[in-house]
Amino acid sequence: MFGKAGVDKFAGVAWTPSATGAPVLDGALTWVDCRVSAVHDAGDHHMVVGSVVELGPVRDAQPLLFYRGRYAVHAELDTRGWSGEVLDNLLTAQRQSEWS
Template identity: 60%
Template sequence: MLTICQGFDSARFRSVLGHFPSGVTAITSLDGERRPVGMAVSSFTSVSLDPPLVAFLPGKTSSTFPVIAERGSFCVNVLAAGQERICRALSVSGGDKFAEVAWRPGPLGDPVIDGVVAWVGCTIDAVHDAGDHHIVVGRVNDLGADTEASPLLFFRSHYGRVAAA
């Protein structure tokens, strides 16, 4: 339940925080039958260099996160500017989200999506309660990047890309 603070509601909170641009990631894993699962997440951050840790924040209503948590590993895929279609596919509930998403297994088997800007393979280190979300801390096992690709951005409820300087 959202706690109302100083006279503002959840719509205003979301609107104001939407003025902070974020990258768009796809958090991927495998289910118990080794089929790919995934979710689109813009709440991703680095946490620590020593040890190497990252974090993402899935909503508690997510049906995908419990599958990822059960497996214990995941891959963060930093989506490229041309991958909005993949983001939308992973944002829906149910169905085969990977029907038209090309990927290869990462070092832990979790999907690395073709054409991403970067990927980060992780094992779950900790999960913390945070209101209507979880804070999932992942220990980085391996990672890679395409230095030529430009990331997909989310700003004021719209997708965009980095402008050339």
């Protein structure tokens, strides 16, 4: 939906505005609200650096992962050959409440 051309990418999608007005999708496991600090050319893309304004609460649920061209949730990783240190690090990363 968001990768398609069109005027209103959020039509029919439930969301609420963050402190900066950015859309926070209903049901997201968490979110980060940022103000743009810098934009750098990166080939045929742009790299955007943001300053964090607000962090959303973290819901206790399984994330949908996209890795090597496929989608899966954690329970499917071993059966689909996705186990490994990289994915383990993603799934065990510290939560906002654990940051020092």
